[in-house]
Amino acid sequence: MLSEVTATRYVTPLREGGSLPGIVEADDLGTYVMKFTGAGQGRKTLVAEVICGRLGRRLGLRVPELVAIQLDPVIGLGEPDQEVQELLKASGGLNLGMDFLPGSIGFDPLAYEMDPVEAGRVVWFDALINNVDRSWRNPNMLVWHGEPWLIDHGATMIWHHNWPGARASAAKPYDASDHVLAGYGPDVAAAAAELAPRVTEDLLTEVAADVPDEWLVDEPGFDTPDAVRRAYVEALLPRAATVHERITVGERTGRGPSRAPGWLTDHLGPWPHTAQGGTTGQRDQKDGGE
Numbered sequence: 001m002l003s004e005v006t007a008t009r010y011v012t013p014l015r016e017g018g019s020l021p022g023i024v025e026a027d028d029l030g031t032y033v034m035k036f037t038g039a040g041q042g043r044k045t046l047v048a049e050v051i052c053g054r055l056g057r058r059l060g061l062r063v064p065e066l067v068a069i070q071l072d073p074v075i076g077l078g079e080p081d082q083e084v085q086e087l088l089k090a091s092g093g094l095n096l097g098m099d100f101l102p103g104s105i106g107f108d109p110l111a112y113e114m115d116p117v118e119a120g121r122v123v124w125f126d127a128l129i130n131n132v133d134r135s136w137r138n139p140n141m142l143v144w145h146g147e148p149w150l151i152d153h154g155a156t157m158i159w160h161h162n163w164p165g166a167r168a169s170a171a172k173p174y175d176a177s178d179h180v181l182a183g184y185g186p187d188v189a190a191a192a193a194e195l196a197p198r199v200t201e202d203l204l205t206e207v208a209a210d211v212p213d214e215w216l217v218d219e220p221g222f223d224t225p226d227a228v229r230r231a232y233v234e235a236l237l238p239r240a241a242t243v244h245e246r247i248t249v250g251e252r253t254g255r256g257p258s259r260a261p262g263w264l265t266d267h268l269g270p271w272p273h274t275a276q277g278g279t280t281g282q283r284d285q286k287d288g289g290e
């Protein structure tokens with residue numbers, strides 16, 4: 001189970017997030033980015049955050065720790081924004097918290113070096129969970145203490161919106177052409193060799209057990225929360241074994257990032273940063289990261 005805390009103060013909304021997550025403080029003296037059960041995206045977003053976030057952590061990827069947060073909407077009474085008020089009112093009970101990384105900045109592929117093996121781990125993981133939301137348009141990665149952290153796994157496992165087709169859908173290929181790390185020459189074969197054997201039935205069962213019952217009850221087609229948990233395990237387990245054969249990194253569909261100042265692009269060379277392009281592999285010679 002996720003550890004459970006109680007929200008004591010609503011600090012501020014994070015307006016850059018489409019679901020209007022908020023920063024809250026809790027009775028364990030922690031500060032969390034809170035995702036609300038009452039948000040329009042629905043509770044499956046929170047289920048996806050838990051299963052993928054906990055799975056990522058168990059595989060050694062950097063994902064901030066997750067908790068379940070009890071919310072009494074009364075803590076938002078002083079909040080002037082009506083949209084926030086309504087979100088809090090609709091979200092009494094258990095919500096999701098992600099450890100807040102103070103001072104983190106958004107990941108920029110033009111300003112950060114990463115070796116193909118590390119990039120491969122992230123791309124392979126995103127392929128496993130069908131993450132369509134780690135593109136150069138919306139990286140959903142933060143840099144904190146010089147290291148990249150993965151956030152926002154709400155838009156993954158698209159098949160959980162249509163359980164009868166889940167097995168077939170989970171067998172589909174993954175197009176990583178627009179992935180924020182596509183330009184680093186991700187070594188997905190090495191990642192698969194390292195990570196796929198670790199995605200066992202036991203591990204997936206443990207990860208699914210972290211999802212609170214409240215977000216799984218009354219799922220159409222299932223009698224119990226455990227039956228829903230089982231369906232996640234059964235979709236992810238076969239995918240882990242073979243997904244690397246079905247990852248494509250082709251031509252990106254857009255122009256790609258273009259915000260870097262000239263001095264930086266001169267240093268990094270043209271996008272994509274392949275080993276030949278001169279950025280990957282340099283990390284050892286420098287401090288690394290931002």
Ligand SMILES: Nc1ncnc2c1ncn2[C@@H]1O[C@H](COP(=O)(O)OP(=O)(O)OP(=O)(O)O)[C@@H](O)[C@H]1O
Nearest residue numbers: 014016017018019020033064098099100101151152
């Ligand atoms: N753990 C964290 N620490 C610090 N900042 C965070 C953290 N999680 C999220 N943020 C900030 O909040 C923003 C929104 O978070 P997130 O992407 O998870 O929300 P979302 O509503 O799912 O967003 P969207 O669907 O629009 O991508 C992030 O872009 C980041 O700037």
Ligand SMILES: [Mg+2]
Nearest residue numbers: 017138140152
């Ligand atoms: Mg996001």
